[in-house]
Amino acid sequence: MMYWQATALISLIAALSVAGQIPPQDMIRCRACNNAVNLENCPTNAVCDNRTEMCYMEEIITASFEIMYRGGCRARQHCNPSMHLIGRRNSLEVTSCSECCSLHDGCNERLCGIRSLVNVSQCYHCDSNAAGATQGDVMDPNDCVTFTTCDSNEVCQAETRHHPGSPLTYRYGCQNKNICKLLMKRAFDHLQACEGREGTEGCQFQSTCFVCCAEGGCNYGDCNTTLKELYRQYKMNIFSLDTLKSTPAG
């Protein structure tokens, strides 16, 4: 081989390896959101290096009390929960939530309460007790991918069930709105009463978790995570116990 050909070949290989620096098994795809209102505003995936990065999502509350999301790849060391990423970033906005994940591609599309623009009356539906449900209770919240259309007097509900000696199961569906308002009031009262004394008498681990919300597809994920998320919004006056909705953005 001629010297110049060998040099060209070496630089081509070098260029290719720079472009494909991340071995396929270490790639993780993360939803990329920049000041997004919903998941439809995040149509692209960023390709990240799962060895050094994680997917993240941040919820920002703007000066006009609107909710926006930012997400993509973030260095693993910046995903440490002890980092104080939450709080007032400047006089115009507050970072109200900042979370990371790396278990599977697109995992950040279910962090910090970001939602898809599914129809308002549509809720995730995975319920082993419901006649005709396509999916039963799931063992992993991410496995629930079926929607149903709820009645006009219903909102979305998620619940976690503990079965002594066996794994947790997660159930999703519709619930009467008035029942939901009572359940949410009770759950928030409990969270409030237990604030700062988690784990003490009366504030121990609860065997069942219920959460309701009235926006399309809002009943995803782990019930207690969603409940804490909505309680956090409630304390910031951006979630209403009457409408069971968060302040609309946009």
Ligand SMILES: *[C@@H]1O[C@H](CO)[C@@H](O)[C@H](O)[C@H]1NC(C)=O
């Ligand atoms: C990323 O790495 C973690 C281990 O650190 C692994 O559990 C996870 O499955 C990986 N994610 C992807 C998308 O391969």
Ligand SMILES: *[C@@H]1O[C@H](CO)[C@@H](O)[C@H](O)[C@H]1NC(C)=O
């Ligand atoms: C939302 O509802 C409308 C009217 O019922 C329907 O035409 C549309 O396909 C629905 N969209 C989705 C994403 O289900």
Ligand SMILES: *[C@@H]1O[C@H](CO)[C@@H](O)[C@H](O)[C@H]1NC(C)=O
């Ligand atoms: C609440 O969520 C966390 C994180 O998913 C989990 O470790 C914990 O067991 C859950 N607690 C209950 C009561 O479900």
